[in-house]
Amino acid sequence: MIGLALRSLSARRTAFTATFASIFFGTLLIGSFATLLETSFTDMAQVDQDTLFIMGAVVGSWGTIIVLFSLASTLGIAVRQRDVEIALLRTIGASPGQARRMIRIETFLVAVVASGLGAAAAWLGGRALFTMIRNGGMVADTVDYAGGPASLGISMLAVVATSLVSATIAGRKATSGPATIALTDGTAGNQPMRWWRALAAVLLIGYGLTMAVITITVTAHSDDPYDAMATSGSSSILVSAGLACIAPLLLRWSATLLRPVVGRAGSTGHLAAHNTSRRAPLLAGVLAPVMVFTSASIGTLMLAGIDGRTLAESTPETDTITMLNNVVIGIISLFAAIMVVNSFAAVVAHRRGELARLRLLGATPEQVRGSVVAEAAIVAAVGVTFGALASLATIVPFGIARHEGIVPDGQLWLPPLLAVVAVAITLASAAVAVRRSTARQPLAVAGAGQ
Amino acid sequence: MNSQPLNSQPALSVHQLTRSYGDPDNPVRALDGIDLAIPTGTFTAVMGPSGSGKSTFLNCAAGLERPDGGRVLIGGEDVTDWSESQRTKLRRDRIGIVFQDFHLMPYLTAEQNVALPRRLAGGRSDKHLVRELLTRVGLGERAGHLPGQLSGGQQQRVAIARALVSQPAVLLADEPTGALDSTSAREILTLMRHSVDQWGQTVVMVTHDPVAASYADSVMFLVDGRVAGRMTQPTADAVASQMAHLDDLVSSGVAS
Numbered sequence: 278m279i280g281l282a283l284r285s286l287s288a289r290r291t292a293f294t295a296t297f298a299s300i301f302f303g304t305l306l307i308g309s310f311a312t313l314l315e316t317s318f319t320d321m322a323q324v325d326q327d328t329l330f331i332m333g334a335v336v337g338s339w340g341t342i343i344v345l346f347s348l349a350s351t352l353g354i355a356v357r358q359r360d361v362e363i364a365l366l367r368t369i370g371a372s373p374g375q376a377r378r379m380i381r382i383e384t385f386l387v388a389v390v391a392s393g394l395g396a397a398a399a400w401l402g403g404r405a406l407f408t409m410i411r412n413g414g415m416v417a418d419t420v421d422y423a424g425g426p427a428s429l430g431i432s433m434l435a436v437v438a439t440s441l442v443s444a445t446i447a448g449r450k451a452t453s454g455p456a457t458i459a460l461t462d463g464t465a466g467n468q469p470m471r472w473w474r475a476l477a478a479v480l481l482i483g484y485g486l487t488m489a490v491i492t493i494t495v496t497a498h499s500d501d502p503y504d505a506m507a508t509s510g511s512s513s514i515l516v517s518a519g520l521a522c523i524a525p526l527l528l529r530w531s532a533t534l535l536r537p538v539v540g541r542a543g544s545t546g547h548l549a550a551h552n553t554s555r556r557a558p559l560l561a562g563v564l565a566p567v568m569v570f571t572s573a574s575i576g577t578l579m580l581a582g583i584d585g586r587t588l589a590e591s592t593p594e595t596d597t598i599t600m601l602n603n604v605v606i607g608i609i610s611l612f613a614a615i616m617v618v619n620s621f622a623a624v625v626a627h628r629r630g631e632l633a634r635l636r637l638l639g640a641t642p643e644q645v646r647g648s649v650v651a652e653a654a655i656v657a658a659v660g661v662t663f664g665a666l667a668s669l670a671t672i673v674p675f676g677i678a679r680h681e682g683i684v685p686d687g688q689l690w691l692p693p694l695l696a697v698v699a700v701a702i703t704l705a706s707a708a709v710a711v712r713r714s715t716a717r718q719p720l721a722v723a724g725a726g727q
Numbered sequence: 728m729n730s731q732p733l734n735s736q737p738a739l740s741v742h743q744l745t746r747s748y749g750d751p752d753n754p755v756r757a758l759d760g761i762d763l764a765i766p767t768g769t770f771t772a773v774m775g776p777s778g779s780g781k782s783t784f785l786n787c788a789a790g791l792e793r794p795d796g797g798r799v800l801i802g803g804e805d806v807t808d809w810s811e812s813q814r815t816k817l818r819r820d821r822i823g824i825v826f827q828d829f830h831l832m833p834y835l836t837a838e839q840n841v842a843l844p845r846r847l848a849g850g851r852s853d854k855h856l857v858r859e860l861l862t863r864v865g866l867g868e869r870a871g872h873l874p875g876q877l878s879g880g881q882q883q884r885v886a887i888a889r890a891l892v893s894q895p896a897v898l899l900a901d902e903p904t905g906a907l908d909s910t911s912a913r914e915i916l917t918l919m920r921h922s923v924d925q926w927g928q929t930v931v932m933v934t935h936d937p938v939a940a941s942y943a944d945s946v947m948f949l950v951d952g953r954v955a956g957r958m959t960q961p962t963a964d965a966v967a968s969q970m971a972h973l974d975d976l977v978s979s980g981v982a983s
Contacts, residue, residue: 544846547839555834555873634830637791638889639819640847641812658851 291626308399310337312424358449481519495680505678513576549651570613571664576671653707759952775949790814823890893909
């Protein structure tokens, strides 16, 4: 089984590079903040301890939610795309359990190596983060970095466990039906959405909106101005993570609505509109990070803007919080961008055979590239729209709490700018991914993706 | 589309076609100077042992591969030196291809798959023609189904309707029944025979199955990249014994 798993890994390098990259960067992100948390448990002044603890625990846990979530979606793509191969294994006598075990072993091998390297990088990353905090004067010079095996080990464990759980769930889905059904081409992406996704979405969105309401009704009247930030700050991330859970549904509805409009854009638009609506679960893996990126960046930066305008005097505490916000947004954006690039590479790599097929039928390379970029445009438009909506869960309550009203007083140029960035990342990653797969002659590729 | 006017021009002809693979010092000659003309409105089967060059022949005729030497003429027009983009246009305007693995787009319905070549060509898809083609191949009721909801034989019939939508000069079929059970295979072969007899279509089919070849007007045998014989009014038995004879020739090394 391990031999089969190893060979199957080397046969699908692109998809596994994508998995590897998301596990590596995920561990790096979680691990870096975990070392701050570990450092905060060493002997130091109470105020320094608080700073490090808030940074490590609060920021780290937001990051962790996003990382674990996107990890699950990348692995979901990687496994779901293999339905034909898994069906093939089962027709020659592999039991569903054996097929699932192969998927788990593969995932485990990739996860251990990638998270190990990620943890090593996090040890350096955490140190760099800590040095930045100390040089910024937010903790005393006497405090030393104390990140080590405990925090990095726990981060690794969390990432490997998440990978295994999502591979198991995806594997169960891929092996649930009779083996013969999956052998017919193109069932990938047609499965109905699972009930627990809807449940998770309701919980996350409900939690985010509750925090928004609490901000307006309770913490807005609190003596400490940061209470309102504490309750509303994560709302945009929570709501967008909830929307990400039902991304397949959002994409199917939106793409179906957009079909008549996009269909006017010639054959490329026609192909793109049908692919996004009929195989929404595949592209939903790209839609999810686009929504989270848009929502988290708009929400957090507008929050920081409102905070800067309404609190006149600058204290060490405000400095820390401003920096915290910037670090959060920087890291989350970077991670979301990596996820977008990653998932597009995984989705397009799987479709090499299908895209070559279009060329055999008389599509020019430009038409093939155009249809994939048009899909990206649909995903970007849907993602930016819902992401911007989700960001309101932070902006509106915090604006009210700080007496700026529903519409903030400044920085209104920021949301359109970030939306443009999100669209640009999505389109560029699609263009890069598809250029690689149309570079070769169609005949050489057409058989490969079957 | 009904019975094209009789044309003295062959639908497809090749002259001295050569194609080699591998390193230049020790090339493998897949095609070694093939000459043939396929008259318009006929059904021709191309047969040969493995490695005889029949797939390479089809790929060169479809413009998927460029021959090393010789000429390819589609409907009297020399397309040998056409650029990649010209050959792309050729594939969607003048040639219909049917593949062993159907090659339907999984996220498009039967109707949309049939209309696809016209859409790629930039034209508006003729809904009426698409519907009529689907009705002709016996799938009028299933126009809205996705390929995943159709059987293999039904998918191949959609693929044939798609190949016919451009009203091509020639329909090239590469082992069209290779992935089908014998009942579905018979239906597909009858359909192709029908397209020649009733609609005046020209069909060239690569196959290794003597029963499939017996549906053709004539069979052309290839061995080691050369034309090694021809049979008109083929029967499955005659084709099978000829194939066995050719296999013997190849294994004893006489033909090479």
